[in-house]
Structures are given as C-alpha cells and as structure tokens.
Amino acid sequence: MSDHVVETEAYRLELRADGLSASFAAGGEHLADLRPLAAVDAVAGPDETLSVDAPVALEAERGFRVERRSTIWERAGVDVVCGDATVELRPWVVGAGAVTDVHLLAFRSLVPGQPLGFMPSGRRFRSLYSPNPGDPRRVVRPAGESAVIGVSGDGTPGRTHWFFTPAPLLLAFARDELRDPVETDSGWLALGIEAPVGELGFVQLEYVPGEGSFGLRLEYDGHTRVDGELRLPALVLSPGHATPLDALREQRARLSSRGLAPAAAARERPAWWSEPIFCGWGAQCDLARGSGRFAGEFATQENYDLFLEQLEAEGVAPGIVTLDDKWQDGYGTNRPNAAKWPDLRGWIARQHERDRRILLWWKAWDPEGLPPELCVRNAAGTPVAFDPSNPDACAALRAQVHAMLAPDGLDADGFKVDFTARTPSGRALTAHGDGWGIALLHELLRVLYDATKEVKPDALVITHTPHPSFVDVTDMVRLNDIVRTDDDDPRGRVVAQMRRRAEVVQAACPEVLVDTDDWCMPNLAEWREYAEEKHLLGVPSLYYARAVDATGETFEARDYATLRRTWDAWRRSR
Numbered sequence: 001m002s003d004h005v006v007e008t009e010a011y012r013l014e015l016r017a018d019g020l021s022a023s024f025a026a027g028g029e030h031l032a033d034l035r036p037l038a039a040v041d042a043v044a045g046p047d048e049t050l051s052v053d054a055p056v057a058l059e060a061e062r063g064f065r066v067e068r069r070s071t072i073w074e075r076a077g078v079d080v081v082c083g084d085a086t087v088e089l090r091p092w093v094v095g096a097g098a099v100t101d102v103h104l105l106a107f108r109s110l111v112p113g114q115p116l117g118f119m120p121s122g123r124r125f126r127s128l129y130s131p132n133p134g135d136p137r138r139v140v141r142p143a144g145e146s147a148v149i150g151v152s153g154d155g156t157p158g159r160t161h162w163f164f165t166p167a168p169l170l171l172a173f174a175r176d177e178l179r180d181p182v183e184t185d186s187g188w189l190a191l192g193i194e195a196p197v198g199e200l201g202f203v204q205l206e207y208v209p210g211e212g213s214f215g216l217r218l219e220y221d222g223h224t225r226v227d228g229e230l231r232l233p234a235l236v237l238s239p240g241h242a243t244p245l246d247a248l249r250e251q252r253a254r255l256s257s258r259g260l261a262p263a264a265a266a267r268e269r270p271a272w273w274s275e276p277i278f279c280g281w282g283a284q285c286d287l288a289r290g291s292g293r294f295a296g297e298f299a300t301q302e303n304y305d306l307f308l309e310q311l312e313a314e315g316v317a318p319g320i321v322t323l324d325d326k327w328q329d330g331y332g333t334n335r336p337n338a339a340k341w342p343d344l345r346g347w348i349a350r351q352h353e354r355d356r357r358i359l360l361w362w363k364a365w366d367p368e369g370l371p372p373e374l375c376v377r378n379a380a381g382t383p384v385a386f387d388p389s390n391p392d393a394c395a396a397l398r399a400q401v402h403a404m405l406a407p408d409g410l411d412a413d414g415f416k417v418d419f420t421a422r423t424p425s426g427r428a429l430t431a432h433g434d435g436w437g438i439a440l441l442h443e444l445l446r447v448l449y450d451a452t453k454e455v456k457p458d459a460l461v462i463t464h465t466p467h468p469s470f471v472d473v474t475d476m477v478r479l480n481d482i483v484r485t486d487d488d489d490p491r492g493r494v495v496a497q498m499r500r501r502a503e504v505v506q507a508a509c510p511e512v513l514v515d516t517d518d519w520c521m522p523n524l525a526e527w528r529e530y531a532e533e534k535h536l537l538g539v540p541s542l543y544y545a546r547a548v549d550a551t552g553e554t555f556e557a558r559d560y561a562t563l564r565r566t567w568d569a570w571r572r573s574r
Helices: 244-257 281-288 301-313 344-353 391-405 437-455 468-473 494-508 524-537 557-573
Strands: 005-007 012-015 022-026 029-034 039-042 049-052 063-070 075-082 087-104 106-109 117-123 127-129 140-142 147-150 170-174 188-194 204-210 213-231 234-241 277-279 320-323 357-363 375-377 383-386 414-418 460-463 476-478 513-515
Touching: 012 075, 022 234, 039 106, 039 213, 049 106, 063 087, 087 106, 117 204, 147 170, 170 244, 188 213, 188 244, 213 437, 234 244, 244 468, 244 494, 277 301, 281 301, 301 320, 301 344, 344 357, 357 460, 391 437, 414 437, 437 460, 437 468, 460 468, 494 513, 494 524, 524 557
Parallel strands: 277 320, 320 357, 357 414, 414 460, 460 476, 476 513
Antiparallel strands: 005 012, 012 022, 022 029, 029 117, 039 087, 049 063, 063 075, 075 087, 087 213, 087 234, 106 117, 117 213, 127 140, 127 170, 147 204, 170 188, 188 234, 204 213, 375 383
C-alpha cells in the first residue's frame, strides 16, 4: 500500500506521489479526484505553480504537507490533515501581497511534464445542496450549477443569494440525481469552510462547477494583506451524512468544540421575545399599491395607529410591533422623521402602556446622512457604506443606539436588522482599518449588539445571519423575504420554502429564535396556508393588517380567526 493512503471507517484518501491530486472515496463509492493545492491570487497577479515537492508526513497530525513553488509567493503549500471522520485542507502562503481570489481544490499549473493551465478537481457526484436559499422550487440542484454563500447580493439577476447573509459555509453533494435532500445509499459529502469569524475576510464563497469538475472560490477583493505567513481558512471534507441537515448539525458541533463558534446551549431570554410580531412593511406596501410611491413614505405614526386599530378591532394582539422602512430621517443617522413621527417617544410610551414592545427597523451599511470620513468610500471618494473599522464611526453608532433605546431617548426595545447583504464588495473601495467581507459584517453587528445590550440588556436584536459564528450578535434569525412565489411548481410554494429555511436555522443555530416573516405573499390563499404553519416553525410574524399587497385581496373574518387561534397555540406552547 502507498505511503500516501489514509483509510478510516468513514473514508479512503489516496494522495498521488507527486502531490497533484488525491482520490477520495466514502461508503464504497469513488466521490472525487481532488486537487489539494490552492491558487492564492494577489493584486500583483495570478498565483501559478512552477513545481510541486513530494508530499511529506506532518509531524503533529496524521496527514501530509504538499509544498509548491509559486510565481508570486516566496513559499506556498497545503497541509492535508486526516482525522477519523474528516479530511481538512489547510492552504498557506508566505510572502507579501494583497489577496484577491483564493481557488480551493484547484490550482494553475506551469509544472513541466504536466498539463498546463487551470486544474480543478474532478467530481463523481450529481446533486448539490446549499443552505443559502435561492430558487424556491429546488432545494437540491444539479451539481453542474453554481452556488454562492456570503454577504453580498440582492434581487437582481445572478445575485439572488442574499436571504441568509451569511448562511452556514457548507455545501453538500450526493452521487444520485435528487430533487430533495433525502437519504442516499452512499450518504452526503459535505464541504465546509471553518475558521475563526475574524479570519473570514472574504465576501463570498462560490462553488464553481465545470464539465465533470468543480472547485471553490473565496473572494477577498484585495483587502487581506500578507506580510509574512497567511494561513487560509480550512476546507473540511466530511462524508457519510444521512441528510444535509445532519451535516449542518455536525459542522456546528465541530465549530463549537474548536472554539470557532459559541457552544449551542439553551439561552435564558425574556418572555416577550416570543410574542407574535406585527411588522408594518406589508401594510405599508398595501397602502402604496397602485400609487407609484415608495412604500417607505407610508411609515408614519398615523398609519401605524391605523394598522394597530384594524388588528385590535379583530381581536388580534401582537406583543411586538416593528416600525419598518422608513421611519427615520436618514438610514445612516436614525433620527425620527418629525413629519412622519411628530412624537415617536410618546407613541412608544403609549404602546408600552398597552404591553407592546417596539422594534426599530435598522438598515445595515447605508451611509445616508453620515460624514464621508465615517464611511467606506469608492475610488472617487464617494461614501458607499458605513465603516465599522473606523472607531469614530463606531462611536457615532453607539450614540445612535443610546438615542433609540435609552429611557431618556426613544425608549424602543430593539432592532430588526436588514440589508446585511449590502456588505461592501470591491477592490477599489477604501476603509479606515482592516477587516473585510464576512468578518467586517460580524464586526458591524458586534458594535450594534454590544451597544444595544449595554443600553437595554433585555432588548431584542433580529438578523438574518444563521452562520453559527454569528449567534453571539443576534437573538433571533429572520427567515427573510419570500420571492419568486408565482411559480407553479409546488416546491416553490411559500410553506415549503420557509419550512426549509427554518430547518437550516434550527440545525445550525438551535439556540436562537426564528422570526417566520410574512412578505411578500403572492396571494391570499398562500398567506392562509402559511398562517397555519408559522407557529410550528417559530415566532409568528404578521406583515399585513387589512389585505395582501400583491393582489389587494382583503382579509375575511376567518383570517383574523386563524391569527387568533394560531397565536394562542404558539403562546401556549411557549
């Protein structure tokens, strides 16, 4: 047997003597021909491999080191660490430069006597699962299609991967052609990125398939600078999972055991956090329907009084009310718009008297109203995002939090955080300090969360960040907006896709609450279906007071009765 073979009960890995590839099998099935080397591109140019040394055994762990000669780094290589149930690829480089893209399971070959050019890994699997919501009709897609997990996206073509920012950094693959994440004979192979959250300096992870091939790409945008040695996040291969959700649960346990995420322990939390939520965005959209006006114009004190009066008249009593986009004068300043809210402090006080807690919608990253020096700026010097790497910007945000939550301020009860997918992305952007990508988003939320808890310890912070390393900056994960709901395929229906999203949150972050969301609904029939399901998934959330905005269909007496019944069932279950 070769000196470069590791075989356990979970897998068999055979590394070629030249270090250029490795055969990987599990469950008696050949799953992939891996390229263990990585290409770590820099602003100075692409990383190409001139030669590769023969693998040598690691000293402290079971596995191998494969070192290579790079065109741009003084030294480079990968450590292949073979555990009982996992294989970890840990790329590293030594030298100086600014990292742009990192290609994992792929490298560029200039090796004499070998094929030249970009060399991805070979795949034998046919199906791909991503925990990041995308096309609601398909939870599992063909392995020949791409997938993205990260903190950048929106509703425009090619970028509709923004619902969880970030989702767990894990993809799962099966040899069979599947449409659902069901059990398979050979099990699911999981590939996950694992590192301290401060080292997740890339904007997104992209799965890059080809004809019978695949690789991963991490987008660093040139904002990670190397002066000495850089050890990149580990890529962990974990085979034999019954379902992708099992892989998510195992990854959470592994992250926690290594100190890369908090332990998944039950939390003590105020009872009011579990109260049904009324968020006014859908009702604002209902008022805006057909007017040609931005729905944010309808976020007024008068309208929210109307919404709550409509619900009260039907015996529907939310315990939490969220004032949505745009109650404030500027997204970056977060002061009440006096024309819309002539007495927001007094209004909140009156809601407290009615035993309601008030959350304020907070738009992450938006620089509206902020001085340019507190912002990430483009090459023209124009502000494009709030800069959490700037101490002065963080001080300004803490002051805003005090003004919004403190008893001598508005005395609100927490935040619904939105637009985390607007995390800055671009090589020509400049920030005050270090940190980029997923790590920079975590820093932004850490500043907000810590300031929130300092002012009001029982305040509630809702995000849509179900990555396990973000559970220390959130109390509740929102399932986020519903899109492409006009598809005829039943797998695209609201209940099916929101159930799948809730499963991801519960597998990766079981200690946080789930906000079930409610917008946008394609029609009243699907709203009714989801209204019956929400209390089984998490905290029931209602976005409408009178009608579904997409169609204008108005609620009937039976709809308010459904809300009263399901909300009562939720409250009893808590």
